[in-house]
Amino acid sequence: MNYQALCMRLIDVKKPVTVFTAQKVITMNPEQPEAESVAVQNGVIVGVGETETIRSLLNVHRIEAQFNSTFEESYIYAGFAEHHMHPHILGAYLKDSHYVGYVDRKAADGSVMEGIQSVKQLTEHLKVLIEKDRVRLESDSEQWLNCWGFDPLLLAGADVTRNVLDEVSKEFPICLGHASGHVININSVAIELCGYENMEEDPNLFRYESGQVNGTVAEPELMQFAFSKGAARMDFSEEGIIEAGELATKVARINGCTSVTDKGTNFPLTPGNVAAEGWLKAQAQGRLHTRVNMEPWFSSIDRWVYGDKHGWDAVHAIRDEKNPYLSVGNFKMLTDGSIQGFTAHLLPDQNYVTEGKPNGHLLMSKEKLIEQISIGEAHGMSCSIHTNGNGATEVAIQAIEEIRKIKPNLGFRHSLEHCQLATENQFYRMKQVGITPNLFTNHLYYWGDVHAKYTVGEHGVRRMDACRSATNHGLMHGVHSDDMVTEVSPLFSAWCAVNRRSLSGVVYGEDQCLTVTEAMRVITYNHAWLAHQEDVRGSIEVGKWADFTVLAEEATEEKRETLKDIRIVGTVIGGDDIFLN
Known part of the structure; x- marks a missing residue:
């Protein structure tokens, strides 16, 4: 039975319900954007609404209510998610470098x-x-x-x-x-x-x-x-990889994350199946500080082992267990390098502004992309395709366009990762074939000035990580840190999307700024959608995981310039895992 603020079908009447009160609950649910309290039990949200209404409904059904006032002076948001980072590399760097x-x-x-x-x-x-x-x-x-x-x-x-x-x-x-x-x-x-x-x-x-x-x-x-000779050497022993995941998810948790995505599990830098095995054992030992979404690396599927299963069978077996704390997401691949390393692949009529810097090379041809994307789709997986330069973006779009000529989109949400220099034409075509960009907004702050001077020029930076264009084309895009590249912090990524301000204070491409409301939705709901998990996270709604990020102030348009400085009070995962900063 569903009441206005409580779902009785989800509640075990013999157990207490925890009710978190706040100055305001910002839900990311357009049908109920705000509330006073959120009720949780058994790891999921069972009620959202006015505090007294929830109290009265629990009382009339003789259900014990445990009111948690930890956040009564704060603002509860749906849990923030980092949808592109490399936790094991970050953790190993923190530990060994x-x-x-x-x-x-x-x-x-x-x-x-x-x-x-x-x-x-x-x-x-x-x-x-x-x-x-x-x-x-x-x-x-x-x-x-x-x-x-x-x-x-x-x-x-x-x-x-x-x-x-x-x-x-x-x-x-x-x-x-x-x-x-x-x-x-x-x-x-x-x-x-x-x-x-x-x-x-x-x-x-x-x-x-x-x-x-x-x-x-x-x-x-x-x-x-x-x-192979020891450069960037990391501790890939069982304990080493577990500790790396533990450290990285701890940093993410401190910075407001309740979920993170590992973009490239079993990346070639890690030997064998050590990365996937590390996540499985860390989760089993209770050593992860966030939920983790693993994205298998395209060239190392044969390394996966789970019980007596190998390769794709192992990937499917882990995915099919539907572990709420450790999931299998997209199929990750790489088409070019980095803009600041001058290895990103640009369109033929474009070039780096530093004299003598040739165009970056494609790391995967269109034919290879078609092959690998088709493999991902055959296994029911959306694909995450690294494309920094717009030349690489073009090849990826063309590959998917060719696939769609012979195969329908069965709900796949292929994403172009970084996608920093995409053109209006490319965004338009992404929408036509169901591609979504996951934009590297943090680049604008850290490298905006150097991109203007050394790589793509000021004009290129004004178009870089074009969140407004992506939004206007109806694309459910993401923003990200790519940690170990920049520090994992969804609120900071949102600030970058809202302000587009560089280290020196220059604003590049003011017409590409998002509103605060749009940016906050990106780091909550959009990131859940990109992971095919909007049914269980991304907004504060009945039946979803009880994952919250709590801020000391409400993120409003008036605070757009100081958005990144709002204090993260703490986070909640599953209703009972409460972390306070």
Whole structure:
């Protein structure tokens, strides 16, 4: 029996119902946008409405009501979701590597890792790290000084190649992992160790004008030679991968997430089935701080193992269990690199504004995309396709257009991940064939200025991550952090979509800004929809998971410029897992 504010069919009358009261409950449900309280039991929402109405209904049915006033001075939202991050890589970096990014960043214990904002500061810091870690570095020829978060463009396009790193050390191999995840910088010891000096010319193996390898290496195929020798080495033992997932989901929880999506489970950087197995064991041991949605990496399906099942059978078996805390989502693939690494693939009539930077290469042809997307669809999965440049976006759209000529869309929600430079024509065609972009809005803040100066020019940045265009075309788009690239924080991603303000304070493309209401819906409902989970999360409605993110202030249009600064009071998962910041 359904009443105005309570659903009796969901309630076990022998158990108490918990009622969370608040200054306001913002539901993301257009039919009931606001409420005073939300009632939960057995992990799901059983009532939404006025506090006294819920109290009276529970009383008349002789059901014990337990009123929780923890958030009575705060504002309860549907749980925030991060729909594109790489938790195991983030967690492993936090655990086993050194942060050398430009901006301050939060650690898993809530402390702040300070940013490094000059080459001199960077090299001095690296020298200190070497001295602190000398015993380990001297123990084995394949012991590296591994760092992450680096981006030369944020250091005014600094040339931190082998010559600079050799000034730090000619004794130990050094690896600076770029924030993008698509590029590394290594010193001469590392170059020799990995054999790069003897390799044939390749556009992703960068050289000085003399022809000498300069230590900048791009994209997984070539970086793998360094990884195999210890660069970016991560602890992929059973306990190591579990701890990495634990740390990453803790950071996400601190920043307001109740759900995160792992975009590329069993990515080639992780051996075997260790990533999927790590998630399964972490969840079984109660060590995850958020719900996790796994997206299998396209080229490593054969690695999946679950019980006596292998490959696709294992993926299906995990998915079919419908574990509310660990789900299987889209089929993830990669078509190009990164814009700031100059490896994103642009349309033929466009080019990078820095002289001498050629167009990035496609990592998957249209034919290969058609093949892999068709495989995903054959297994009932939507596909997440990494496309940073609009040339890569074009190839992905064409691939899906060709598939649709012979196969109908059976409800697939293919997404173009990052999709940063999409044109109006491309957004229009996405709508026609049921594609949705998941836009990398955080880029506008961190790299807006450097994109204007070094990569696609000011005109390109004004069109970058075009949330308004996507919304106007009727696309249920997402926004994201791509953590380990930028820090996971849906509220910050929403602020970026609303303000489009760079590190220096410049607004790029004011006509592409979202309203606060639109942005808050993106990080709640849209992200659930992209994961095919809008039936269980994304809004505060009866029957959905009792997942909430609680803010100290209401996110209103008047607070658009300070949206990112609103304090996250805490989060609730399943009605009883309460985390307070």
